Amino acid sequence: MAAANASPAPASAQPMIAMRGVEKWYGDYKALTDINLTVASGEKIVLCGPSGSGKSTLIRCINHLEPYSAGEIRVDGTLLGDDRKTIDAVRREVGMVFQQFNLFPHLTVMQNCTLAPMRSRGLGKAQAEAVARRLLDRVKILDQADKFPAQLSGGQQQRVAIARALCMKPKVMLFDEPTSALDPEMVKEVLDTMISLAEDGMTMICVTHEMGFARQVADRVIFMAGGAIVEEGHPAEFFKAPKHERTRKFLGEILGH
Amino acid sequence: MGWNEFAFLLRGLQWTVALSLVGFIGGGVFGLAVALARTSGQPLLERVTAGYIGLFQGTPLLMQLFVVYYGLALIGLKLDAWVAVSIGFTLHASAFLGEIWRGSIQAVPRGQTEAANALSLHYVSRMKDVVLPQAFRISLPATVGFLVQLIKGTSLAAIVGFTELARAGNIVSNQTFKPLLVFAVVGALYFVMCWPLSLYGAHLERRFAAASR
Amino acid sequence: MGGNVGYQLDFSVVWDALPSLLWACLGTIGLAVSGMLLAIVIGVGGVMLRDSRFKPARWAVMAFVELIRNTPFLVQIFFIFFALPLIGLRLDPTPTAILALGINGGAYAIEIIRGGVQSIGKGQIEAGLALGLHKAQVFRLIVLKPALRAIFPSLTSQFVLLTLTTSVASAISAYELTSVAQQIESNTFRSFEVYGTITVFYLVMSWLLMRVFDQISRRYFSYPVK
Numbered sequence: 001m002a003a004a005n006a007s008p009a010p011a012s013a014q015p016m017i018a019m020r021g022v023e024k025w026y027g028d029y030k031a032l033t034d035i036n037l038t039v040a041s042g043e044k045i046v047l048c049g050p051s052g053s054g055k056s057t058l059i060r061c062i063n064h065l066e067p068y069s070a071g072e073i074r075v076d077g078t079l080l081g082d083d084r085k086t087i088d089a090v091r092r093e094v095g096m097v098f099q100q101f102n103l104f105p106h107l108t109v110m111q112n113c114t115l116a117p118m119r120s121r122g123l124g125k126a127q128a129e130a131v132a133r134r135l136l137d138r139v140k141i142l143d144q145a146d147k148f149p150a151q152l153s154g155g156q157q158q159r160v161a162i163a164r165a166l167c168m169k170p171k172v173m174l175f176d177e178p179t180s181a182l183d184p185e186m187v188k189e190v191l192d193t194m195i196s197l198a199e200d201g202m203t204m205i206c207v208t209h210e211m212g213f214a215r216q217v218a219d220r221v222i223f224m225a226g227g228a229i230v231e232e233g234h235p236a237e238f239f240k241a242p243k244h245e246r247t248r249k250f251l252g253e254i255l256g257h
Numbered sequence: 258m259g260w261n262e263f264a265f266l267l268r269g270l271q272w273t274v275a276l277s278l279v280g281f282i283g284g285g286v287f288g289l290a291v292a293l294a295r296t297s298g299q300p301l302l303e304r305v306t307a308g309y310i311g312l313f314q315g316t317p318l319l320m321q322l323f324v325v326y327y328g329l330a331l332i333g334l335k336l337d338a339w340v341a342v343s344i345g346f347t348l349h350a351s352a353f354l355g356e357i358w359r360g361s362i363q364a365v366p367r368g369q370t371e372a373a374n375a376l377s378l379h380y381v382s383r384m385k386d387v388v389l390p391q392a393f394r395i396s397l398p399a400t401v402g403f404l405v406q407l408i409k410g411t412s413l414a415a416i417v418g419f420t421e422l423a424r425a426g427n428i429v430s431n432q433t434f435k436p437l438l439v440f441a442v443v444g445a446l447y448f449v450m451c452w453p454l455s456l457y458g459a460h461l462e463r464r465f466a467a468a469s470r
Numbered sequence: 471m472g473g474n475v476g477y478q479l480d481f482s483v484v485w486d487a488l489p490s491l492l493w494a495c496l497g498t499i500g501l502a503v504s505g506m507l508l509a510i511v512i513g514v515g516g517v518m519l520r521d522s523r524f525k526p527a528r529w530a531v532m533a534f535v536e537l538i539r540n541t542p543f544l545v546q547i548f549f550i551f552f553a554l555p556l557i558g559l560r561l562d563p564t565p566t567a568i569l570a571l572g573i574n575g576g577a578y579a580i581e582i583i584r585g586g587v588q589s590i591g592k593g594q595i596e597a598g599l600a601l602g603l604h605k606a607q608v609f610r611l612i613v614l615k616p617a618l619r620a621i622f623p624s625l626t627s628q629f630v631l632l633t634l635t636t637s638v639a640s641a642i643s644a645y646e647l648t649s650v651a652q653q654i655e656s657n658t659f660r661s662f663e664v665y666g667t668i669t670v671f672y673l674v675m676s677w678l679l680m681r682v683f684d685q686i687s688r689r690y691f692s693y694p695v696k
Contacts, residue, residue: 091602104597115603119611165600
């Protein structure tokens, strides 16, 4: 039903993600306030802000891990409703990488990567494995394909998680603090993977505090506080001359130490 | 079922409480010995106590009561039924409490023992002053849980012929021909004893889980 | 009670009765297996009701669990034994015992299974959903095996416990090892020999069950976890 409302806009002008007036309530608590955000195809967004500012909630609304309470979200033209059909359609196009990796412990690396393409996209086993091998090679972990997640380091697990998401051939990738649970020496290998993904033109929204990554990769940096977007801008101006006091304070805290 | 019958049930209840207490206290004393032997570091002691625990965990409580009951008679001990049954429950409880407390003793961080050793505390002081107080706290939820098991278990003394609550219920039920009412009342009496303990055990467990987070 | 000094142990009556005792062991296993299957059915159903949105169902399940866990099995089996005819169900002692064992084990199974499902982190479910899998697929492909692995040890020790509990079913003369032993004992008065022997049988049965489950666990849940 909701999918039928999706107005087919000209492909070139159509944004990959369009959020209009999105709100999210948990009972009486307002977690997101009037979120308006448009992300063009191929654009890279970095979301930052203090904990509890709603950045995770925002990206989790995009693939309906959190149902939103008001407003509308369109992904590649499809209006995301509460019905299973549009949710499925959106989730097939949107990949997500979690802070805690969330690899499936009872499946090998290869099985983690082929599960969804086979069950959700209907690929054959050989085909799914071929895709998985290519992407595991891309994140430089093909040699670990037959191991179980618990046998890998955190950095390796997160690279597998990225490959797993890419196996669905998504049009958008969401990253929810992908390096926060990693030991410091493993952060770089994951960021390098993300940078190479960005260079290939993937549309990305990353919740992260890695400001070096933001400077290098982001087309726009968005600062959130109290469930609302406070400020956004190109990284050059965002870091040099933040407009809002809260942004300055936040940047001072995370860049200061 | 009138007041007389209910009074009879209450007398049975007294025996249930007495049996549970004797089993728990006696089992506690011997259980501590079992736990200490099980963690003594002496291979022979550890083997023997492991076998003892395994024996009681691998056989039905009813059989344990039967074997102790008839076994004591066999070696010429003419004991009152209630003494024989008490010995049975004491042995049963000592094995289960021994195993619970072994786990708790081993759950105390090794650094504690090492620190006590480094302070040149001898075995008795190391156990009494350092390890056991911590193990006691750790073991509390499981110990309370076992007490509930023990109270329910005393009902099996009825099958051996000892008149505690469950057998009192049987007798009254045969007299009144109202088995459902009688067993509902008997069940309620057990419930009144066990439920508060279960709640307390669950409370301790939550508190412990919260503290160790 | 034969409390005479100089009593001579005589296991010949046990030897003579060995075939019927061994058959009775199968009766015990049969009782335990059917009771456990019923317990698992009750457990799964109970968990679904326990976590449903329908409040009275949640309360009913919680009350059931507390009631069963805080009363002796002996009283439960008597109650069921006498209650069934009143609701027009005439069952033999053995099916009655299975029902009682299933109900008793079910209360424990509810707690165990619930714990297993809760042990699967929310992140696992979210990762499955984010990959475009449906809820049923997420349950079947992602939640089920790790949950089974998590509850397998408690479920198997519950099963061994239930096997030992079957001896209480002798109180209503269900067909199992203890009641067969009681018959032999009442004919021969060799109490210690008979009960001592079947105690060993129980020990062997529980040991064998543990070994079997250990093998199953090794075969099916052998993936490494940190």
